[in-house]
Amino acid sequence: AQKITQTQPGMFVQEKEAVTLDCTYDTSDQSYGLFWYKQPSSGEMIFLIYQGSYDEQNATEGRYSLNFQKARKSANLVISASQLGDSAMYFCAMRLLYGNNRLAFGKGNQVVVIP
Amino acid sequence: DTGVSQDPRHKITKRGQNVTFRCDPISEHNRLYWYRQTLGQGPEFLTYFQNEAQLEKSRLLSDRFSAERPKGSFSTLEIQRTEQGDSAMYLCASSEGAGGETQYFGPGTRLLVL
Numbered sequence: 001a002q003k004i005t006q007t008q009p010g011m012f013v014q015e016k017e018a019v020t021l022d023c024t025y026d027t028s029d030q031s032y033g034l035f036w037y038k039q040p041s042s043g044e045m046i047f048l049i050y051q052g053s054y055d056e057q058n059a060t061e062g063r064y065s066l067n068f069q070k071a072r073k074s075a076n077l078v079i080s081a082s083q084l085g086d087s088a089m090y091f092c093a094m095r096l097l098y099g100n101n102r103l104a105f106g107k108g109n110q111v112v113v114i115p
Numbered sequence: 116d117t118g119v120s121q122d123p124r125h126k127i128t129k130r131g132q133n134v135t136f137r138c139d140p141i142s143e144h145n146r147l148y149w150y151r152q153t154l155g156q157g158p159e160f161l162t163y164f165q166n167e168a169q170l171e172k173s174r175l176l177s178d179r180f181s182a183e184r185p186k187g188s189f190s191t192l193e194i195q196r197t198e199q200g201d202s203a204m205y206l207c208a209s210s211e212g213a214g215g216e217t218q219y220f221g222p223g224t225r226l227l228v229l
Contacts, residue, residue: 043225101171
């Protein structure tokens with residue numbers, strides 16, 4: 001079974017600074033996808049970025065980039081130039097590309113951006 | 116193109132009552148998922164439909180839970196004889212068919228069982 005680990009305590013980050021959120025995963029499968037979602041206090045899960053296990057380049061999406069280190073089984077999210085609206089919970093998730101279709105989520109990282 | 120919608124957004128019920136939630140996926144998405152999220156945790160998978168067929172069910176989905184997607188469009192999740200432990204956020208997501216890896220989530224239904 002897939003397992004996602006997010007262990008950082010809540011983080012305060014200064015507006016306009018970058019923040020890195022750690023995510024490690026565990027699977028014996030070779031074909032999988034890694035996702036990051038943002039969940040503001042309203043509750044909706046907002047998709048941010050996707051990285052496939054066979055993608056050779058790190059994914060980027062605007063201010064979001066994913067630092068994918070396959071050998072270390074880590075998929076850290078980097079948010080550049082933090083904005084007040086980035087304050088939220090951030091969840092790392094994984095899905096096997098073949099077989100089941102369920103997303104396995106970590107427990108999340110709390111980020112608070114301060115002016 | 117509208118996103119995933121869920122109704123109701125909030126539900127308060129008494130223990131023992133039945134509740135039903137509805138999810139409308141993004142149009143043209145043939146895959147639909149239900150997840151449950153309790154306080155301080157990430158979402159946990161409950162069940163998955165491809166078109167009208169329910170293809171996967173988690174062990175979390177006890178006999179009191181049933182989900183349907185009768186015409187391959189909207190889906191309902193019913194909880195019978197609710198218990199206080201059912202209090203959670205119920206999230207619905209949808210994705211395209213093969214090749215569409217990303218699941219897009221709705222706003223969720225917050226359930227409180229008193």
